[in-house]
Structure formats: C-alpha cells, structure tokens
Amino acid sequence: MEDVLSEVCSSEDLKVFEKKYNDELVKGLVSSTTQFEYACFLVRSRYPADIQRGVVLLEELYKRPEEIGKRDYVFYLAIGNARLKEYQTALNYLKGLLRVEPGNRQVQELETGAAIAGGAILGVGALIGLGMALAKK
Amino acid sequence: MADCPHTIGVEFGTRIIEVAGQKIKLQIWDTAGQERFRAVTRSYYRGAAGALMVYDITRRSTYNHLSSWLTDARNLTNPNTVIFLIGNKADLDAQRDVTYEEAKQFAEENGLMFVEASAKTGENVEEAFLETAKKIYQNIQDGSLDLNAAESGVQHKPTQPGRTNLNSDSQPNRDNCSC
Ligand SMILES: Nc1nc2c(ncn2[C@@H]2O[C@H](COP(=O)(O)OP(=O)(O)OP(=O)(O)O)[C@@H](O)[C@H]2O)c(=O)[nH]1
Ligand SMILES: [Mg+2]
Numbered sequence: 001m002e003d004v005l006s007e008v009c010s011s012e013d014l015k016v017f018e019k020k021y022n023d024e025l026v027k028g029l030v031s032s033t034t035q036f037e038y039a040c041f042l043v044r045s046r047y048p049a050d051i052q053r054g055v056v057l058l059e060e061l062y063k064r065p066e067e068i069g070k071r072d073y074v075f076y077l078a079i080g081n082a083r084l085k086e087y088q089t090a091l092n093y094l095k096g097l098l099r100v101e102p103g104n105r106q107v108q109e110l111e112t113g114a115a116i117a118g119g120a121i122l123g124v125g126a127l128i129g130l131g132m133a134l135a136k137k
Numbered sequence: 138m139a140d141c142p143h144t145i146g147v148e149f150g151t152r153i154i155e156v157a158g159q160k161i162k163l164q165i166w167d168t169a170g171q172e173r174f175r176a177v178t179r180s181y182y183r184g185a186a187g188a189l190m191v192y193d194i195t196r197r198s199t200y201n202h203l204s205s206w207l208t209d210a211r212n213l214t215n216p217n218t219v220i221f222l223i224g225n226k227a228d229l230d231a232q233r234d235v236t237y238e239e240a241k242q243f244a245e246e247n248g249l250m251f252v253e254a255s256a257k258t259g260e261n262v263e264e265a266f267l268e269t270a271k272k273i274y275q276n277i278q279d280g281s282l283d284l285n286a287a288e289s290g291v292q293h294k295p296t297q298p299g300r301t302n303l304n305s306d307s308q309p310n311r312d313n314c315s316c
Binding site: 002003004007009010013017033036037040041069071072075076101103104105106109 | 142146164177
C-alpha cells in the first residue's frame with residue numbers, strides 16, 4: 001500500500017465501477033466520467049489484464065476531442081504502463097507532462113519511481129546476459 | 138508561492154515521527170479535491186486511522202462544502218478514525234472569509250479536532266500531523282482502537298520494536314503543500 005505503482009484497489013470497488021460502465025455501455029453512451037473512473041480502478045487492479053484494459057480505455061479517452069482532463073489521462077496512462085512494466089512508454093508520457101508542468105512534484109516522483117523500476121529490470125537483464133556470456137566460455 | 142498544480146488522484150508520502158518515545162511511520166495519502174476524482178479518492182478512506190480535512194479560510198465555499206466531505210469521511214472510515222479540521226491559509230488573515238470561532242464551533246459540534254494553519258509559512262502544519270498521531274496513539278492505548286481490526290489503519294511491526302504504522306488520509310488536500 002505504499003506507492004502508486006504497488007498499491008491495489010479492492011475487487012469490490014472495481015466491480016462497482018465496472019457495472020456502472022457496462023450499464024452505460026448497454027444504453028449506448030458511456031460518459032467520460034464513467035469511463036475515467038472505471039479506467040482508474042482497472043489500472044490499480046492486481047491483474048495485468050485489467051491494467052491493460054484500463055490503458056486502452058484511457059487511450060480512447062485521450063483521443064476524444066474537447067476533453068478537459070487530458071493531463072489526468074496521461075498521468076494514469078503512465079501509472080498503467082509502469083505497472084505493466086512498460087517503463088519506457090510510462091517515462092515518455094511523464095516527459096510529456098513535465099514539458100507542460102515542469103515543476104510538478106507528483107509527476108517527478110512517478111518519473112523517478114518508474115526510472116528506478118525500469119533500471120532495476122535492465123540491471124537484472126544485464127546480469128543474466130553476463131551470466132550467459134560466462135557460461136558459453 | 139509558485140503555481141501549484143492540482144493533485145491527480147492521490148499522492149503518497151511517508152513521514153516518521155515520535156510519539157511518547159515510540160517511532161511512528163505515518164503513511165500519508167494526499168487525495169485530490171477536484172470533483173472528478175471523488176470516486177477514486179473515496180476508495181482511499183477505508184483503512185485510514187486519521188483524516189485531515191482542509192478548507193481555505195479565505196474562500197467560504199470551501200468551508201460550506203465541509204459537511205459533504207465529513208459525511209464521506211464518517212461513512213467510509215471506522216468510528217474511531219480521528220478527523221482533524223484544518224483552516225488553511227492562516228497567513229491571509231486580511232482576506233479571511235470564515236471566522237475562527239465559527240469553524241471552532243462546527244468542529245465541536247461534529248467532534249473534530251481543529252486548528253488554523255498555513256502551508257505557506259508552515260504554521261501549525263507539523264503540529265496538526267503530530268496531534269493526529271497522538272490522538273490515534275491514545276485511542277490505541279485506551280483500547281478504543283482495535284489493532285486487530287483489518288480496517289484500523291494501524292499496523293504494529295513486531296520485527297521492529299516500537300514501530301507503528303498509521304495511515305492518515307488527508308483530504309481535500311494535504312496542508313503541507315511544498316509549492
Ligand atoms: N497564501 C497561501 N496560499 C496557499 C496556502 N496553501 C496553499 N496555497 C495556495 O493555494 C493554491 C492551491 O493549493 P493546493 O495545495 O494545490 O490545493 P489542493 O487542495 O491540494 O488542490 P487539489 O490538489 O486540486 O486537491 C496554490 O496556489 C497554493 O500555492 C497557504 O497556506 N497560504
Ligand atoms: Mg493537492
């Protein structure tokens with residue numbers, strides 16, 4: 001429960017917003033609010049398939065014209081991608097946000113978190129590579 | 138003060154403080170105040186041991202909204218959750234739109250702790266977090282807060298003697314804005 005990349009929402013919460021989304025979908029029009037809420041909970045799920053779905057819904061919202069909360073979509077896209085271990089994509093989103101809001105501490109902290117997590121993975125990859133190279137000799 | 142962007146969703150922070158000789162790690166969730174995040178931020182109330190509810194003494198509308206924030210805080214937390222009302226921007230006394238007495242009375246009627254503070258000068262900021270932690274600690278000592286209840290928001294770490302974790306949900310904003 002310590003940070004945005006590791007905390008998870010409850011499955012009950014997720015179900016509530018899934019139902020709200022599906023109810024509107026059946027009626028034929030999903031409001032931005034409903035889609036955003038559902039996506040925020042999906043991105044905080046413990047299951048990668050949910051997170052992936054959250055990312056798709058956020059990308060779709062971002063493409064809608066005349067949306068006011070684009071920065072919020074971008075930030076949650078960064079969270080979702082980082083949680084899917086797509087660190088480079090996450091960092092690209094955060095760089096974009098920082099271009100508009102250079103002093104945003106919340107964005108800076110997520111950038112640091114994603115960079116460290118991404119770097120750690122790279123580090124492991126490098127070690128395995130080294131291990132393989134040594135093993136081949 | 139530089140431009141301070143709206144919090145997106147929730148911002149996490151931790152702070153280690155000392156109460157009665159015990160090290161306590163406060164886990165602080167600064168939740169976004171914008172209406173569009175209401176559904177998301179609500180999900181962080183559960184499991185909070187304390188909540189800091191902040192309004193702006195220079196904007197009466199923020200004070201008028203308190204009862205709806207309080208309803209959420211009461212409905213979504215356990216009955217022992219400490220709720221601290223904070224009148225922020227005490228440095229702007231000349232632009233005051235809500236009197237100290239009025240807010241103090243609201244706090245008393247609703248069983249809330251109350252202080253006026255300034256995130257800009259730092260006045261009473263540390264104190265508010267410390268008082269919240271003290272009150273939670275007191276509730277543990279006198280048995281009114283059951284540590285075994287999943288939603289108590291408090292974790293005792295037996296591996297590190299004397300270390301207790303408190304979750305403190307602050308909404309609508311964390312009053313120690315560093316901007
Ligand atoms: N003078 C003065 N200005 C303050 C004080 N605290 C915050 N501000 C200013 O008030 C504005 C809003 O502060 P924020 O901390 O972003 O408010 P918030 O409640 O966190 O807003 P959300 O993130 O949308 O929930 C910013 O421009 C701050 O610089 C204070 O104590 N005194
Ligand atoms: Mg904020």
